[in-house]
Amino acid sequence: MTLAPNRHASAQWDVQAPRTPWLHRIAGAIGALLVAACVWVFWGADAWHERTSVSAAHLGASAAPSLEHGAYLARIGNCALCHTAPGGAPFAGGRAIETPFGAVLSTNITPDPTQGIGQWSANDFWRALHHGKSRDGRRLSPAFPYTSYTRVSRADADDLFAYLQTVTPSARPNSASPLAWPFNTQAALAVWRALYFWPQPASLEPDGASPVAGGGGVNAADAPGPARGKYLVHGLGHCTECHGKRNLLGGLVPGNELAGAVLPGVPWHAPSLQDPSQAGAASAADTVALLQIGAAGGRFVGGPMAEVVLHGTQHLTDADAQAIALYLQAVAWPTSPVARPAQTSNADPRAARIYEDQCADCHGKEGQGQAGAYPALAGNRAVLMAQPNNAVLSVLHGGFAPATAGNPRPYGMPPFLLQLGDADVAAVLTHVRSSWGNQGAPVSALQVQQIRRTQATP
Amino acid sequence: MAQRTLACTGCHGPQGKSGPDGYYPRLAGKPAGYLVNQLRNIQEGRRHYAPMQGLLVTLNDAYLQEIANYFSALELPYPPPVAQRADPAMLARGQALATQGDRALNIPACTQCHGTALTGVQPNTPGLLGLPRDYLNAQLGGWQTGQRRAQAPDCMAHIAKGLRDADVHAVTSWLASQTVPEASRAVAQRPALAPGASAIACGSAP
Numbered sequence: 001m002t003l004a005p006n007r008h009a010s011a012q013w014d015v016q017a018p019r020t021p022w023l024h025r026i027a028g029a030i031g032a033l034l035v036a037a038c039v040w041v042f043w044g045a046d047a048w049h050e051r052t053s054v055s056a057a058h059l060g061a062s063a064a065p066s067l068e069h070g071a072y073l074a075r076i077g078n079c080a081l082c083h084t085a086p087g088g089a090p091f092a093g094g095r096a097i098e099t100p101f102g103a104v105l106s107t108n109i110t111p112d113p114t115q116g117i118g119q120w121s122a123n124d125f126w127r128a129l130h131h132g133k134s135r136d137g138r139r140l141s142p143a144f145p146y147t148s149y150t151r152v153s154r155a156d157a158d159d160l161f162a163y164l165q166t167v168t169p170s171a172r173p174n175s176a177s178p179l180a181w182p183f184n185t186q187a188a189l190a191v192w193r194a195l196y197f198w199p200q201p202a203s204l205e206p207d208g209a210s211p212v213a214g215g216g217g218v219n220a221a222d223a224p225g226p227a228r229g230k231y232l233v234h235g236l237g238h239c240t241e242c243h244g245k246r247n248l249l250g251g252l253v254p255g256n257e258l259a260g261a262v263l264p265g266v267p268w269h270a271p272s273l274q275d276p277s278q279a280g281a282a283s284a285a286d287t288v289a290l291l292q293i294g295a296a297g298g299r300f301v302g303g304p305m306a307e308v309v310l311h312g313t314q315h316l317t318d319a320d321a322q323a324i325a326l327y328l329q330a331v332a333w334p335t336s337p338v339a340r341p342a343q344t345s346n347a348d349p350r351a352a353r354i355y356e357d358q359c360a361d362c363h364g365k366e367g368q369g370q371a372g373a374y375p376a377l378a379g380n381r382a383v384l385m386a387q388p389n390n391a392v393l394s395v396l397h398g399g400f401a402p403a404t405a406g407n408p409r410p411y412g413m414p415p416f417l418l419q420l421g422d423a424d425v426a427a428v429l430t431h432v433r434s435s436w437g438n439q440g441a442p443v444s445a446l447q448v449q450q451i452r453r454t455q456a457t458p
Numbered sequence: 459m460a461q462r463t464l465a466c467t468g469c470h471g472p473q474g475k476s477g478p479d480g481y482y483p484r485l486a487g488k489p490a491g492y493l494v495n496q497l498r499n500i501q502e503g504r505r506h507y508a509p510m511q512g513l514l515v516t517l518n519d520a521y522l523q524e525i526a527n528y529f530s531a532l533e534l535p536y537p538p539p540v541a542q543r544a545d546p547a548m549l550a551r552g553q554a555l556a557t558q559g560d561r562a563l564n565i566p567a568c569t570q571c572h573g574t575a576l577t578g579v580q581p582n583t584p585g586l587l588g589l590p591r592d593y594l595n596a597q598l599g600g601w602q603t604g605q606r607r608a609q610a611p612d613c614m615a616h617i618a619k620g621l622r623d624a625d626v627h628a629v630t631s632w633l634a635s636q637t638v639p640e641a642s643r644a645v646a647q648r649p650a651l652a653p654g655a656s657a658i659a660c661g662s663a664p
Contacts, residue, residue, distance in 0.1 A: 086511075087502030306516040362464065373461065397509065398465050402516040409521060411461065414468025415509040 046193070061122035062158035070163025073156055076320065077236040078312035079164075082106045092116075092170035097143045098265030100250055101183040104143035105175060112169040125161040126154060131199055139189040141177070142197065147252065150199045151235035153206045196251030206231055224319035229327025232320060233258075237313075242270040242304070258331060262389060267454050268303040269389040271382075273328055278385055280332035287325035291316055293406030299375045299382065300401035300410070302394055310402035351431035354424055358416065359432075367436045373411045378436035388429060388443045392451045395425050422448040459528040465513055466525070474529045480592030486532035489644045491581030493526035495608065495662050504607040505600075536588040536638040544631035548624075552632025555625060556586075559655070565620055568629070570655060571613075571648060571663070576633070578644030582663035585644060591634035598626045609661030617658075 074080065083106045085094035091110045096103035111118040117125065117135075124135040132146035133139055140146060152160075182188045206228070233239045234257070242263060245256035253259070260272030260279075271278035281287045289296035291313040294306060301309050316324070356365075362374040369376030377383050383391050396417040401410035416425070422445040429448075433440030460473065466485070471477050474485030485493060499505040501514040501522070514522070542549070554560075556576065559567035569576060571583055578585035586594070600606030601618035608614060621629070651657060 087504060310516050310518070397512050398468070399513060400465060400516050403518045403521040408518075409462060409524065410516070412463065412465025412513060414465045415513070417509060418469075 046190075061126075062155055065122075065155075065158040065162035067159070067163050067166060069156075070159035070161070072315070072317075073160045073236060074163055075315040076232070076312055077160070077238070078308060079109070079160075081307060081311045083109050089168065089170040089172060091164065091167050092172040093174060094172060098263070099143050100246075100264045102177065102179040103265075104141050104177040104179065106144075107174045108170060108172050109164055110167050110170045111165045112171050115171050115173050116169060117164065118169065120161075122158050122161050125164075126157045129157050129160075130154075130202060132193065132197060139186055139193060141189065142192065142250070145238040145241045147197055148235055148238035148241060150197075151231065153203045155205050156236065192249065192251070195249065224323040224326075226323065226327040226330045228320065229323035229325070232324055233327055237324070239273070243273050262387070263304065265454070266304065266393075267389050267451050268393060269385065269387045270305070271385065271390075274331055274333050276333055276335040277381060279381070280335075281325065281328040282332065282335060284322065284325035284329050287328055288318075288321045289406075291321050291324065292318075292404070294402040294404045294410075295407050298369060298371060299380060300407075302382070302399050302401070303390060306399065306402045309404060314402070314404040314406070348427055348431060351427035354420070354428040355431055358420070359428065362411075362413070367432065367438070374413075377432050378438060383429075383432060384438055384440040386441060388433075388440075388447060389451055391429050391433075392425060392443065392448050395420065395429065396448075396452060417452065422446075422452065459524075463525060463528065466529075473532050473534055475534050476590075480590035480596070483589060483593050485529040486534045487643060488530055488584050489578050489581050490523070490526045490530035491663075492578070492584045493530055494523050495582060497522045497526060499606075499608060504609075506605055536642060539588075539635050539637055540590070542591065542631045542635040544627070544635075548628045549632050549635065551625070552628035552630070555629045556632055558652075560625075561654070563620055563622075563625075565617060565625075566655060566658060567652065568633075569649065570652065571658065571660070573645045574649045575639055575641070575645070576636070577639065577642055579648050579663075580644045580646055583644065583648075585638075585642070586633050587636050588638040588642070589634065591630045594630035594633055595626060598630065611659045611661050613658045613660035613662075 080090050082095055082097055083091045083093050085092070085106075088094055089110070091108070093106045093108040095106045097106060108116040110116040113119050120135050127133050128135075128140060128144075129146060129149040129152050131150070132142065132144070177184065240252060240257040243258050243260055244252045245259040245261050247253055258273040260270055260275065262269050272280060274280045276282060283297075286296040290301060291309065294301045294309040294314065300306075313321070359377075363369055363377050364374075367377035367380075382394075385391070394413070396415060398413035398415040400412040401407060403410055420428070425448045426443045426445040430442040432438065433443065460467070463474075467474055469477055469482045470485050471482065476482060476484035496505065497514060498519075500507055500510050501517075503511070517525075544552070555565060556568040559565045559570070568586055571579065572586050573579050573583070576586045597606060598618045598621065601612075601615045602621075604615070606615075618626075
């Protein structure tokens with residue numbers, strides 16, 4: 001088939017057109033776009049990032065970094081949790097971080113000169129945190145959440161670096177992450193970064209005080225307001241890395257950074273920090289208690305967040321915990337009556353019996369729980385969330401609340417994964433979600449099976 | 459404390475008396491140092507049992523010690539031993555290994571570290587009596603394959619790897635057929651080294 005030349009085109013165009021099929025022209029245009037995209041991805045984006053985010057050298061290292069403050073930042077940023085293998089030396093790396101593209105192994109950040117970061121400078125460290133590049137210029141995997149750490153101030157980065165240089169060196173060698181091609185390539189990281197990494201304007205002091213703009217930012221210690229909370233939540237605390245909604249390529253969806261998401265590998269659902277039917281915080285006092293103690297209002301944190309509280313947030317100062325609470329309160333949606341599915345009327349006698357036999361001793365015949373020991377199930381948001389993952393995982397795996405300074409002797413729930421089959425777990429959860437005024441959707445045996453299947457078998 | 463540790467007794471039986479089969483060992487009355495070492499081994503991946511590791515990741519050393527102390531202090535009667543179908547020669551071989559070892563194979567007597575009565579030595583060495591044969595077999599097998607490990611130097615891994623399969627069955631059959639003595643608790647000190655025997659370095663019982 002012959003395509004007629006565009007009648008508005010030039011004479012020259014008219015002459016050449018019949019000899020150049022449209023397909024070729026489109027292919028050429030696509031090719032040019034691809035070349036431009038590649039140039040942008042491999043050179044432009046990074047150069048632009050470096051320029052707009054103000055280079056490390058421009059800011060300069062702190063003259064007298066605070067080790068004590070650095071140690072505090074390492075704790076609340078939870079560096080050791082990911083950078084320590086189970087049973088391994090602290091900060092020596094080797095823990096597998098699950099991503100949708102495979103596991104990424106954390107690295108040795110002890111001051112060992114060959115295997116760790118002993119030869120790094122404060123500028124190198126700042127560049128890794130702020131710009132996601134290693135000392136040798138390699139692009140780092142965003143499993144190291146520089147997408148958040150780019151908001152960390154230069155002063156905080158320097159304190160953190162100074163502290164890390166004082167931990168016990170370990171010669172544990174780093175090993176390559178078992179990622180499949182192409183996810184293990186620098187090219188893939190370049191593309192990902194061009195699409196989803198937005199380095200933030202560099203600031204010298206916490207709270208967004210910019211030395212460039214000369215705007216004297218609020219001192220963190222003086223003003224534990226929502227601005228400080230935002231700095232911690234979106235920066236060093238890297239809360240959005242789990243609680244943010246991601247697209248298919250693993251990029252955070254703008255505007256949904258606190259919207260909640262199912263974690264890769266372990267299908268815990270990191271709840272929305274805005275939706276009041278999930279973990280949206282109506283009460284600042286509850287948020288403070290949850291972060292510092294791991295328990296609030298008769299309920300306890302579970303799943304991966306329990307480890308975050310144990311190793312990290314329980315060490316937050318009152319001022320910082322309060323600041324985070326105020327910020328989360330400010331971004332929480334107002335509580336509104338939610339349309340719930342009609343209550344199921346067909347009570348399942350088998351489910352009621354399972355509840356009676358396995359659950360009622362601790363959680364109470366009316367799901368009322370026991371103060372300070374076992375959470376109430378009646379009116380419990382974690383039990384009622386539309387996505388039943390966390391309720392299913394709690395039944396299958398049980399667990400202890402984190403043993404924090406504020407709750408040093410927690411009570412535990414046994415795992416039921418060997419006692420209760422998929423249909424039993426589904427039945428008893430459906431019973432719990434529709435009793436004592438609870439109006440949650442039923443849980444199916446298929447849902448339980450799918451969640452159970454993702455877990456390691458004993 | 460019983461109420462706080464329901465997550466443990468769900469599998470290990472009421473008061474940590476042991477589960478219904480050979481899989482979940484008794485906790486009650488074991489030396490506290492041994493129990494806390496096992497809690498840490500599982501927490502840190504030297505012993506592998508995913509459901510238990512999941513329970514322990516949110517606990518700290520102080521609470522693990524308290525849990526260990528609690529189960530260690532419980533006094534519960536032991537059930538009578540289950541009759542073993544092993545033939546007398548095998549049981550005799552088992553008894554010889556347990557009480558004298560085998561110099562030719564470089565296998566020390568169990569009693570050298572676990573006490574003359576095999577009820578354990580405080581604070582870190584467990585008793586070997588009152589345990590099902592399946593459980594004992596699984597532990598020695600685990601040490602042979604590296605599935606179960608302890609703090610280095612891992613003396614039991616070294617010993618288990620030196621045992622032939624027939625010897626594993628012999629010694630576990632004999633141990634499981636013994637009645638736990640009235641004085642069932644771990645003794646205060648290791649017995650004196652038998653003439654000609656050499657001491658063994660154990661990371662978990664220094």
